[in-house]
Amino acid sequence: MxxxxxxxxxxxxxxxxxxxxxxxxxxxxxxxxxxxxxxxxxxxxxxxxxxxxxxxxxxxxxxxxxxxxxxxxxxxxxxxxxxxxxxxxxxxxxxxxxxxxxxxxxxxxxxxxxxxxxxxxxxxxVRKPPEDLSVSDGIASDVDAEVILTVGTDCGVGKMTATMELVADAREAGYDAAVVPTGQTGIMIEGWGMPVDRVVSDFTAGAVEEMILEAGTDHDYLFVEGQGSIVHPAYSGVTCGILHGAMADRLVLCHDAGREAIHGYESFSLPPLSRYIDLYEDLAAPVSESRVVAGALNTSGLEDSVAREAVNEYEAAIDAPATDVIRFGTDGVLETLLESGSDR
Amino acid sequence: MxxxxxxxxxxxxxxxxxxxxxxxxxxxxxxxxxxxxxxxxxxxxxxxxxxxxxxxxxxxxxxxxxxxxxxxxxxxxxxxxxxxxxxxxxxxxxxxxxxxxxxxxxxxxxxxxxxxxxxxxxxxxVRKPPEDLSVSDGIASDVDAEVILTVGTDCGVGKMTATMELVADAREAGYDAAVVPTGQTGIMIEGWGMPVDRVVSDFTAGAVEEMILEAGTDHDYLFVEGQGSIVHPAYSGVTCGILHGAMADRLVLCHDAGREAIHGYESFSLPPLSRYIDLYEDLAAPVSESRVVAGALNTSGLEDSVAREAVNEYEAAIDAPATDVIRFGTDGVLETLLESGSDR
CATH class of the missing domain: 3.40.50.720 (NAD(P)-binding Rossmann-like Domain)
Known part of the structure; x- marks a missing residue:
């Protein structure tokens, strides 16, 4: 087009x-x-x-x-x-x-x-949700595809970018991977998807589940574009609905280097990175075993000389391989996400 | 009327x-x-x-x-x-x-x-949300009123009933308490409120915040009617939005005696009660310090001879005073909820 x-x-x-x-x-x-x-x-x-x-x-x-x-x-x-x-x-x-x-x-x-x-x-x-949405049945994990979800420490930390780069590189490496778009830009790029932040709140998980069931039979790996953050004062409901609706096998924790407070809600400090991992994993656990196995750090605000060190520190903090997908590519991180799938 | x-x-x-x-x-x-x-x-x-x-x-x-x-x-x-x-x-x-x-x-x-x-x-x-809703500003805690939120282990465990009984008894004891209704029955009873499960998902927390700001200047205690459960495969997004939107001072954990799995989603076991407390408190913490200080156990499915013992066991499990608000009234629990407010 x-x-x-x-x-x-x-x-x-x-x-x-x-x-x-x-x-x-x-x-x-x-x-x-x-x-x-x-x-x-x-x-x-x-x-x-x-x-x-x-x-x-x-x-x-x-x-x-x-x-x-x-x-x-x-x-x-x-x-x-x-x-x-x-x-x-x-x-x-x-x-x-x-x-x-x-x-x-x-x-x-x-x-x-x-x-x-x-x-x-x-x-x-594209922001108009379909009329026929419904509540989740809690069956997204029934799909054969491995489901990978990007989660964030805040809005605007690079979840969509990480999702897009990971899928592009996975495809280039010969894997059958697809994006599950949950926001307007992702929907425009991919030509399908649902604006999860605009659906009726009761249907948040259901909208994600419906997409995964639809795409899960056609692909081996689904990368679900996450939204918001589980500790966001305004948007956490959307994040939580996506987390439980996706029933992801693996999570990628996305963060913006140097950010210390919720953007636009500066009185709310970001908790330590290890706390995010506990929150996402513990909250997911009663519905699905979803583990943070990789990280994506947006270092676009940093000079070249310190960006690599920032990624190294981020890896240490989350105890998992990480990268800046734009600056350093997805090597190492992508392998972890695709390999751990074969253990299942 | x-x-x-x-x-x-x-x-x-x-x-x-x-x-x-x-x-x-x-x-x-x-x-x-x-x-x-x-x-x-x-x-x-x-x-x-x-x-x-x-x-x-x-x-x-x-x-x-x-x-x-x-x-x-x-x-x-x-x-x-x-x-x-x-x-x-x-x-x-x-x-x-x-x-x-x-x-x-x-x-x-x-x-x-x-x-x-x-x-x-x-x-x-009453289930039609207002047109002019928006996202939360993260300021519900600015109100002078003490905010108490009922949270649940599942849907249909008695959150609305606990809310109504606690407010009725608080008023009878001379306190200026009000219900913040979030579901259709609560809205009909109180004559105001918002159907939080029907709002646009991005506005879940915002809808609750708007109600608290509206009611918080008129009353000393607000009892927010909770919805769903933080581990519900379909409705957790609504629960999470209410938790962060309400920025509650205190939480009342509601449970249905004997329930072991999510109603209608029987493949999902309820986690242990202590885990619920950790999940609600840990998830709330980055936005507000909300503590589970009391419990409400629905024992309507139990014989008289075992109901009291069930409440005792529930108290031990959640390490807080509890009651069946219908069977045994709100004594003990109500005092804890109102007293702890005066410590602030």
Missing amino acids: RVAILAHELFPNEAKTALGVLRYADDEIVAVLDRDNPNRRVNEFVPDVQDAPIVTGMDDLEDDEVDALLIGVAPIGGGFEESWREDVRKALERGHDVISGLHYFLSEDDEFDRLAEANDCELRD | RVAILAHELFPNEAKTALGVLRYADDEIVAVLDRDNPNRRVNEFVPDVQDAPIVTGMDDLEDDEVDALLIGVAPIGGGFEESWREDVRKALERGHDVISGLHYFLSEDDEFDRLAEANDCELRD
Whole structure:
């Protein structure tokens, strides 16, 4: 699919979704829309992702070079910026699908709904959960696939990135591995999944279970994208539901080097890393034996000279192999995750 | 308010909501509608609740003796039985409000919506969460009120009952205590609250926090009705969200005597009671210091001769005072919950 990504005024630093898609999606990115940076290219800002020209709007693109427009930003609150309307309107008039992870559902916008109908194209609100969800049956462990779940010390510590890198490298090494996407960016990249943070709270575990049952027959290894943190004052319910719904065989503890308090909730200190391991394992235990067997440390805030030492210290603290998946790759960690599976 | 309770064919054993309302609500219950038991009285079936005549339908009641009809049953799935339609229609035609905790929202039923509009009465779907919920700010502990949360070893072990009895006895002893209702029956009894199991999963803790902030300025003690169990394969996310959203000072561990496995998920054994205490306290700790200081044991399945001994054993297992709130009252337990508050 040939995709244009809307990221007006927020590219690259505040366009997490755009970056995730540029880094991981199989789609061909024909352009990024950012009226602040016309005539530049993606790689001028971010070198290690798919390159694409930056344009000011849909008018700069030809009708026949795009299949879909993707909203690549997720402002706090998830609202729709009216300054984006012209580009969305134009995309629909040309018959392009529009993909969005906003809390504001484009399919419930009268004008967009009418345009999509008239031009026979689709409004894909990936954050809209399916209607037919239900409670978990507690049977995710019935699948033959090994289930690996990324868990975190906080939000925004690299769970999605670790998940994507591990699956990519596992596939490259010849393993049949798949991502189970639980958030909007993961869903856009993979083309399926469920926005677990948006389902009815009673169905949190059930949504994850349903995905695992669906994907578990087709693959040998499932890497479930975790959300939040088990000690997060606001989001722990989602984390806990995913932990019990996934019934994972193995956990990867993800952390952001140097973070000492919950982001945005600075009065809450992060507990020691060993405490996280106890909490995740002890909480999982009555439902499934899930062990933290590896770690992923985001060292993007550190200089090269200290990043390796930070990873070494992290390994010592969690008593398991660890890496920064972007900086150092997944060697060592990946083998541990795939090997320990063969013991079962 | 004068209330008629609909419980056709399910009274009393499968009408948990009706029983909760009969036991705890301040409303005057003018009748229970049960076409299977006409000309009987509630107390013939359940002696220790508010008594009322049982009638076959709204036709047996006079226009001016009822203010509201309450749906007192919650079938699995939460659907609306068409055999109830005639009674609901009649209630609305007479201008009575209709209160429902079904997953099927009466306010979205075209006929009911039209009748309510025409007769200037209200369809109150208590399971419909408010539209304006948001994520938790992690500030529930800012309230001056002492916050006490009932937590459980499983669903259906008596958390709501313990909450209601403790608050009733605290009030009788002269304390300013209030219930924070998190489920449909509690909401109907108290006339306010939020169906936490129906909110968007990201807002679980936020919904509880909002209620505590609202009620915390008006009362000295808040007793938060817990839901589910922290080790429940399906519902643990809701439990975890309530635990962190409430930031409770004290926890009451509720258990059903003799239960050994998760109800409806029999392959999952309940862990030892001491493990529950560790899990609840350790999980709460990074967000709030919440201690299990008392227990509530449901001994309704035991003979009189062994019930006291079961409570004694439970006290020993959790190392805290405990009781069966229905069978033995709240003495001892209540003092512990209220006294320990004054230490702060």
